[in-house]
Amino acid sequence: xxxxxxxxxxxxxxxxxxxxxxxxxxxxxxxxxxxxxxxxxxxxxxxxxxxxxxxxxxxxxxxxxxxxxxxxxxxxxxxxxxxxxxxxxxxxxxxxxxxxxxxxxxxxxxxxxxxxxxxxxxxxxxxxxxxxxxxxxxxxxxxxxxxxxxxxxxxxxxxxxxxxxxxxxxxxxxxxxxxxxxxxxxxxxxxxxxxxxxxxxxxxxxxxxxxxxxxxxxxxxxxxxxxxxxxxxxxxxxxxxxxxxxxxxxxxxxxxxxxxxxxxxxxxxxxxxxxxxxxxxxxxxxxxxxxxxxxxxxxxxxxxxx
Numbered sequence: 001x002x003x004x005x006x007x008x009x010x011x012x013x014x015x016x017x018x019x020x021x022x023x024x025x026x027x028x029x030x031x032x033x034x035x036x037x038x039x040x041x042x043x044x045x046x047x048x049x050x051x052x053x054x055x056x057x058x059x060x061x062x063x064x065x066x067x068x069x070x071x072x073x074x075x076x077x078x079x080x081x082x083x084x085x086x087x088x089x090x091x092x093x094x095x096x097x098x099x100x101x102x103x104x105x106x107x108x109x110x111x112x113x114x115x116x117x118x119x120x121x122x123x124x125x126x127x128x129x130x131x132x133x134x135x136x137x138x139x140x141x142x143x144x145x146x147x148x149x150x151x152x153x154x155x156x157x158x159x160x161x162x163x164x165x166x167x168x169x170x171x172x173x174x175x176x177x178x179x180x181x182x183x184x185x186x187x188x189x190x191x192x193x194x195x196x197x198x199x200x201x202x203x204x205x206x207x208x209x210x211x212x213x214x215x216x217x218x219x220x221x222x223x224x225x226x227x228x229x230x231x232x233x234x235x236x237x238x239x240x241x242x243x244x245x246x247x248x249x250x251x252x253x254x255x256x257x258x259x260x261x262x263x264x265x266x267x268x269x270x271x272x273x274x275x276x277x278x279x280x281x282x283x284x285x286x287x288x289x290x291x292x293x294x295x296x297x298x299x300x301x302x303x304x305x306x
Contacts, residue, residue: 010254015040023097027200037062052201052305070124078129095125096148099205103223106161121166128296147174154267159223195262197237225294
């Protein structure tokens with residue numbers, strides 16, 4: 001409960017407590033749902049994909065599946081009201097829903113591309129915080145909030161500018177939330193999850209894109225080549241279960257920055273050094289050369305040989 005004398009409590013024991021996870025049907029969210037259920041938590045797994053949710057909930061009696069579109073603020077509020085009515089408290093809120101859309105230059109992104117990614121990645125987090133935090137502040141029990149950002153929150157990469165902008169926003173929102181809850185002496189701690197590459201279906205996010213949105217146009221060749229490079233790397237990337245272990249350990253030990261890939265911790269200093277040197281932003285030279293080659297190949301396709 002909020003109050004001048006209240007102090008934040010570290011949530012070291014999870015058994016018997018209630019967790020809410022968005023983006024829970026696949027990837028990191030699914031791994032978290034299963035591991036938190038193993039920890040003895042009652043898990044409300046929310047996602048926009050009903051079939052995948054059904055498969056998840058069938059895996060554990062501790063997992064309750066809820067179809068939710070995080071871009072719908074009223075639906076988020078309704079879910080919060082139902083959960084607090086049913087359980088009385090929410091001890092862990094994990095805002096994990098996120099999408100990545102069309103790879104393209106920033107000037108070639110359609111309004112629907114911007115609206116979709118920002119609605120899910122940024123406003124989805126805002127909607128859940130607005131729906132859950134007031135009651136979590138008043139429940140009188142220790143709680144924790146985890147927002148999923150990305151290594152993209154600490155850097156910028158050509159042709160995925162909308163995604164990086166959204167994850168910068170999530171980082172800022174989470175740091176702000178932590179300060180505000182600390183100032184309020186609320187018994188709620190906060191973490192931001194910033195993984196590098198994880199073997200998930202994030203590059204298939206378009207499968208859940210609203211039918212009302214304009215269909216994505218093909219990416220330019222260099223952007224398509226970057227996406228293909230991402231796809232190759234993700235196939236051999238960190239398993240989501242490893243990320244889930246880092247998140248759970250971070251909650252129990254009250255860590256703010258959850259970095260499953262330790263090298264991500266070097267990115268803020270690299271940016272600070274670039275600022276100090278007034279260094280003009282450039283794509284990695286080797287990557288830039290590969291992307292230029294893809295453009296050249298597209299403009300000059302090989303001719304058939306007799």
